[in-house]
Amino acid sequence: MKRLSKYRRHRAAAPLLLIIALLGIGTTFSVASATPNKSALALARSAIIEEGKQIFLKGCSSCHGLNAEGGAIAPSLIGVGAASVDFQVATGRMPMADMSTQAMRKAPVYSPQEVAALAAYVASLAPGPAIPGDELLNYERDGSVADGGELFRNNCAMCHNFAGQGGALTQGKYAPTVMGVDPVHIYEAMITGPQSMPVFSDKIITPEEKLSIIKWIKSAEAEPALGGASLGRVGPVTEGLLVWTLGIGILIGIAVWLAMKAR
Amino acid sequence: MTARERIAGNVANYVDERTGAAAWMKKNLNKVFPDHWSFLLGEIALYSFIILLLSGTFLTFWFDPSQREVVYEGAYQPLSGLKMSAAYASTLHISFEVRGGLLMRQIHHWAALFFMVAIVVHLLRVYFTGAFRKPREFNWIIGVGLLTLGIVEGFLGYSLPDDLLSGTGIRIAEAIIQAVPVVGTYIAFFAFGGAFPGEAFIPRIFTVHVLLLPGIFLALITVHLMLVWYQKHTQYPGPGRTEKNVVGYPLFPVYMAKAGGFFFIVFGVTTFIAAVASINPIWLYGPYTPGQISAGSQPDWYMGWLDGLVRMAPPLETHAFGHTISWNILIPGLIVPGIMFTGLALYPFIESWITGDKREHHLLDRPRNVPNRTAIGAMALTFTLIALINGGNDIIAQQFHLSINQIMWFSRIGILVLPPIAFVITKRICISLQRADRELVLHGKETGRLVRLPHGEFVEVHEEISPEKKWLLTSHEQSGALELPEIDKAGVRRTDAIRNKLRSRMSQANAEVAPKVSVQDLKEIEHH
Numbered sequence: 001m002k003r004l005s006k007y008r009r010h011r012a013a014a015p016l017l018l019i020i021a022l023l024g025i026g027t028t029f030s031v032a033s034a035t036p037n038k039s040a041l042a043l044a045r046s047a048i049i050e051e052g053k054q055i056f057l058k059g060c061s062s063c064h065g066l067n068a069e070g071g072a073i074a075p076s077l078i079g080v081g082a083a084s085v086d087f088q089v090a091t092g093r094m095p096m097a098d099m100s101t102q103a104m105r106k107a108p109v110y111s112p113q114e115v116a117a118l119a120a121y122v123a124s125l126a127p128g129p130a131i132p133g134d135e136l137l138n139y140e141r142d143g144s145v146a147d148g149g150e151l152f153r154n155n156c157a158m159c160h161n162f163a164g165q166g167g168a169l170t171q172g173k174y175a176p177t178v179m180g181v182d183p184v185h186i187y188e189a190m191i192t193g194p195q196s197m198p199v200f201s202d203k204i205i206t207p208e209e210k211l212s213i214i215k216w217i218k219s220a221e222a223e224p225a226l227g228g229a230s231l232g233r234v235g236p237v238t239e240g241l242l243v244w245t246l247g248i249g250i251l252i253g254i255a256v257w258l259a260m261k262a263r
Numbered sequence: 264m265t266a267r268e269r270i271a272g273n274v275a276n277y278v279d280e281r282t283g284a285a286a287w288m289k290k291n292l293n294k295v296f297p298d299h300w301s302f303l304l305g306e307i308a309l310y311s312f313i314i315l316l317l318s319g320t321f322l323t324f325w326f327d328p329s330q331r332e333v334v335y336e337g338a339y340q341p342l343s344g345l346k347m348s349a350a351y352a353s354t355l356h357i358s359f360e361v362r363g364g365l366l367m368r369q370i371h372h373w374a375a376l377f378f379m380v381a382i383v384v385h386l387l388r389v390y391f392t393g394a395f396r397k398p399r400e401f402n403w404i405i406g407v408g409l410l411t412l413g414i415v416e417g418f419l420g421y422s423l424p425d426d427l428l429s430g431t432g433i434r435i436a437e438a439i440i441q442a443v444p445v446v447g448t449y450i451a452f453f454a455f456g457g458a459f460p461g462e463a464f465i466p467r468i469f470t471v472h473v474l475l476l477p478g479i480f481l482a483l484i485t486v487h488l489m490l491v492w493y494q495k496h497t498q499y500p501g502p503g504r505t506e507k508n509v510v511g512y513p514l515f516p517v518y519m520a521k522a523g524g525f526f527f528i529v530f531g532v533t534t535f536i537a538a539v540a541s542i543n544p545i546w547l548y549g550p551y552t553p554g555q556i557s558a559g560s561q562p563d564w565y566m567g568w569l570d571g572l573v574r575m576a577p578p579l580e581t582h583a584f585g586h587t588i589s590w591n592i593l594i595p596g597l598i599v600p601g602i603m604f605t606g607l608a609l610y611p612f613i614e615s616w617i618t619g620d621k622r623e624h625h626l627l628d629r630p631r632n633v634p635n636r637t638a639i640g641a642m643a644l645t646f647t648l649i650a651l652i653n654g655g656n657d658i659i660a661q662q663f664h665l666s667i668n669q670i671m672w673f674s675r676i677g678i679l680v681l682p683p684i685a686f687v688i689t690k691r692i693c694i695s696l697q698r699a700d701r702e703l704v705l706h707g708k709e710t711g712r713l714v715r716l717p718h719g720e721f722v723e724v725h726e727e728i729s730p731e732k733k734w735l736l737t738s739h740e741q742s743g744a745l746e747l748p749e750i751d752k753a754g755v756r757r758t759d760a761i762r763n764k765l766r767s768r769m770s771q772a773n774a775e776v777a778p779k780v781s782v783q784d785l786k787e788i789e790h791h
Contacts, residue, residue, distance in 0.1 A: 101666075145341045153427060153549045157557040162427060163547045167558025168657040172666035175558065219341055220547070226358075227369055227541030234662075235428060235557075237655040239542050240564025243376040248307075248384060250532050251377075255303040258521055 045120070052121025055114055059095055068125055073099065080192065081128020082119035087188035090115045091181070101172040102195050129191045137183055139211040139218070148216025151209055155200065163233040164217055169196055179221050183214045292515035297498035301388045303525060308381035309488075310529040311374045312480065318371040319473065325361050327353035328423065328469030330462040339546050347425075347550035350465045354424040354545055369537035375417050376542075377533055379565040382410050390610075390640050392627035394497045396620075400611040402490045405483050407608040412476060412483075414565050419472040421543070421563055425465055428543075430551025431560045433464065435573070442592035460553060500626045500738050502731045509625075559657050568647050571654030572599055575674045603643075617769045619745045631700075632739045634693035635773040641689035642682040649678045690775075697777035700736045703728055704780045705788050737780050744774035 007013060056068065063074035070076030077085070088094040089110055093103035110118065119131060153162065159175035161167045166177035173196050178186060190210055193199035205213070231238040264272075279285040296302075329349040335342050337352065338359040357364035386406060389395055395403035418436070422429045437459050441447040456463030495509050504510045512518055548557065562570050572595035579590035606613075614636065615621060630637040652659065653674035660667040707725035715721050728736075747763035750756055757763065 146343050146345055149341050149549060150345060153555045153557070157427075157555065159558050161559050162549065162557035165559075166661060168660035168667045170666075171668055172660070172664070174661055174664075216341065223341075225541060226546070227365055227544055228537075228539045230541050230544070233544070233547060234658055235559055235561045236543070236563045237559075237561050237567070237658045239376065239540075240567065242536070242540060243373065243380055244564070247373070247377060247532070247536055248380045251307050251381075251529060252300070252304075252384075254528050254532075255307070255525070256300040258303065258525060259298050259300040 048117050048120045049124045050121075051114075052117035052119070052124075055110065055118050056121055059109070060118075068122060077122050077125070079126040079128045080122060082123040082131045083129040083188040084192040084194070085119040085122045086115060086131045087185050087192055087194055089118055091185055093194070102174070105176055129188075132184060132187050132191075136207065137187060137211070137214075139183060139214040142208055143211035143213075143215030145212070145216050145219045147209065148212035148214070148219075151205065151213050152216050155205065156213070159197075161234065164220055165233050178217050181217075183218070186214050186217060291492075293513045294492070295509045295511045295513055296496050296518050297504075297509055297511035299499060301392075302496065304381060304385040304388055306522060306525055307529055308378055308385055309484065310526045311378035311381055311533070312484065313526070314374040314530055314533055315371060315378060316477065318367050318374060319477075321367045322357060322364075322371060323473060325353055325357045325364065326350070326423070326469075328466050330425065330460070330465050335550075342546065342549070345550060348465065350423060350425040351545070351550045354426070358546060366534075366537060369540075369542050370534055371420075372542045373537045373540075374533050375420060376563065376565075377529070379413050379417060379563075382406075382413055383565075386410060387640070387644075391630040391637060392497070392499075393624065393633060393636065394627055395611045396624040397611075397615065398494055398623050399490070399497075402487060402494070403611050404608050405487050405490070407604065409480065409483055409487070411604055412479060416472060416476045416480070417563055417565055419468045419476070422468055423465065423472060424543075424545045425551050426545040426548040427551050427555055427557055428545075428548045428560055430460065430553070431556060432562055432566075434459065434553065435562075435570075439573075439592055439596040442589045442596055444588050444593070445586060460551070495625065497625050497627050500629070500735060502734050504626060506623065506625050559661070561655065561658070564651070567654035568650035569596065569600060569654075571650040571652065571656070571674065572596070574656060575650075575653050575671055575678065577675075603647075607643075614773075617745075617766065617773050618742070619770070620742070629739065631693040631696040632741075632776070634690045634697075634776060637693050638686045638690035642686040645682045645685040646678060649674050649681060653678075694775070694777050697779070701777060701780055704733050704736050705784060739779065741776055741779055742774070745770040 056064075057066065060077075061068075063071060064077050065071050065074075068077040070078075088103070090108055090112070092106035092108040095109060096103045097106065108115070122128075123130065152160075152164070156164070156178075159167055159169065160178055161175075164178040167175050169175060175196070181189075187210055189197060190200040190205065190213070191202075200210070231242065275285070327349040331349045332346055333349050333352050335345050335347055335352050335355065337343075337355055339355055342355065354368070357368055359365070361367075389403065389406065418432065422433050422436075437451050437455065440451045440454060443450060451459070454464070454467075455461045456467075496511075498504050498509060498511065501510070549555070561567065573592060576591040576595045579594075581588050581590065628636075630640075653671065656667050656670040656674070659665060660670055707727040710724045710726050712724045713721050714724055745767055747767045748757065749760040749763060
């Protein structure tokens with residue numbers, strides 16, 4: 001090392017060291033942030049699609065057709081997009097438990113990975129609405145509760161009730177409650193219009209407005225029952241039921257007691 | 264005499280010398296009232312009214328009955344910055360910023376529901392026991408008036424906050440006004456001061472809600488109670504009770520203590536429910552704009568049956584001479600309720616016409632002993648109940664996963680079919696109960712003790728009932744049907760023959776009973 005250390009004070013030492021250091025950092029960085037090349041990515045993607053296809057063939061094709069082309073009892077899935085698949089399958093609506101009025105929300109049958117595979121497969125058939133990413137769904141940052149409430153009352157309350165508790169539609173169909181629904185699923189429902197629900201495209205309700213609606217729903221969900229027991233937030237029917245049962249029941253009970261004591 | 268007694272005596276004497284109250288008080292404080300829990304139902308309504316006056320006065324201190332547009336900057340964040348009427352904003356202010364305001368609002372609204380429930384339950388008691396008979400027909404009509412005004416008053420109060428739900432209710436009320444043929448649109452224009460919603464309606468209904476109707480209520484309730492006082496309270500039949508006496512306790516001290524205590528109990532129960540159960544959460548409904556509507560929009564229960572009738576009406580509309588007549592609103596919204604309330608008010612006169620009974624009655628009927636009246640009551644209740652159920656058809660469909668269309672068809676058919684069935688079943692049950700009473704008097708009550716006679720036969724021992732009970736089960740009168748001639752003495756068909764025939768037929772139906780135990784029956788049983 002003695003030979004090396006005598007060049008320590010050499011004029012070229014400092015620039016040389018700088019070049020070596022830069023080379024080292026650059027190499028380390030490029031190794032650390034290495035991404036597989038394009039062909040490897042496509043390979044992984046087609047593997048997911050293939051996995052999704054296998055799941056589809058097993059669990060969905062009996063109704064939706066071998067190539068998702070639809071059939072007598074189920075619609076075509078070509079062009080519905082990944083968002084639609086994620087909404088229907090991740091909320092447990094698909095596969096349907098029975099073929100009656102409409103698909104119910106229930107515990108999902110498939111794991112998140114399987115849902116992602118199914119979504120990738122259906123999305124690969126034709127372009128359609130994609131699953132909104134986390135960055136897009138930052139409703140806490142990008143939404144406004146007051147605007148969301150106004151938008152909800154204008155566009156959603158006529159079916160989902162003023163507090164998002166859900167409501168009845170014709171022939172046994174219904175608008176489900178929006179309480180306790182994952183923000184991503186609320187968003188997907190708006191862009192895909194599942195079952196009886198219309199599609200609320202970005203022209204009708206902009207992405208920021210959609211986030212405001214989600215923010216309002218989450219705020220209504222978290223709102224404590226301000227005046228006491230909420231009675232289901234469905235309006236005067238439960239209030240009338242309470243006054244006709246518990247209310248007048250207590251008072252008549254006391255009246256009977258009052259009249260009895262005098263005997 | 265102690266010093267305290269002397270002072271009290273002096274004060275009483277001072278008042279008496281100037282007002283002459285002593286004689287009046289002596290007479291009236293000793294007035295006797297019969298005691299029964301069902302006689303307290305009307306008191307619940309009275310006390311709820313007092314609670315409504317007190318809590319309502321509190322609310323007027325902050326409520327701003329104006330449709331002037333304001334921007335909300337109050338405490339409730341989810342509505343922050345929204346445009347709304349001053350009426351809605353001030354109701355939010357009462358709910359979130361006025362100390363005790365939300366509790367007072369909830370007391371006021373729950374008390375309104377209690378008021379209407381108590382009126383209906385009191386009415387049912389009066390109806391099924393025949394307390395409306397002569398001389399109390401006027402008081403019955405006042406009662407029906409209070410019921411009708413109560414519905415209107417409740418609806419106006421529900422409308423005042425100008426939230427999304429109440430605005431929807433006003434919109435429907437406007438539609439019903441407009442359904443009046445020819446003049447409907449004019450009346451609606453006058454009421455709203457122009458096109459819906461306008462800015463005139465909230466201030467107008469505020470005046471009616473807090474001034475006009477409470478004034479009418481006070482006057483009618485006063486007359487209602489004065490008539491009870493003057494005509495004396497009815498009583499249930501029992502030994503020692505006749506049409507000419509009243510068996511019970513004096514007003515002072517027994518009844519005064521009971522009634523006063525009951526007021527505080529009613530206030531307490533109302534406050535308790537208002538403290539633990541939310542009612543009309545207007546902050547969730549949002550401010551009213553005509554473009555918005557919520558699923559499951561409902562009126563309060565006392566309007567629910569009307570809403571149910573409108574909901575089940577098939578879409579019928581005629582156009583003639585430049586006028587549209589919406590039968591689908593006119594019939595369920597105005598004609599059917601009109602018939603129902605008129606029939607209710609006139610019932611005492613109809614019944615007395617059918618029975619031909621023009622005597623005074625102070626002893627009440629047991630419902631089973633008047634099968635026809637009880638059955639008519641059951642029929643009317645069934646009708647109203649089906650209408651009420653249909654009023655909540657969307658909530659029922661949603662909660663029980665049913666089809667709203669099927670509920671509506673059930674109501675449409677049921678409202679025609681079920682009331683007559685209820686009539687027949689109720690009447691049969693009443694007559695069966697009369698037979699059971701007859702059995703009880705003749706053979707005593709079953710003891711469940713089986714005895715084997717010496718020759719091997721098993722018999723159940725029956726125990727004779729007390730003379731008081733026997734008296735109760737046999738004291739009612741069973742007058743036969745009217746028999747009105749169709750032909751007069753000269754053998755000529757009378758001009759009112761058809762009316763007489765109808766009246767005789769109805770009288771026959773009314774007189775259908777199981778014969779009560781007669782002296783003859785008792786003699787026969789003694790021979791066994």
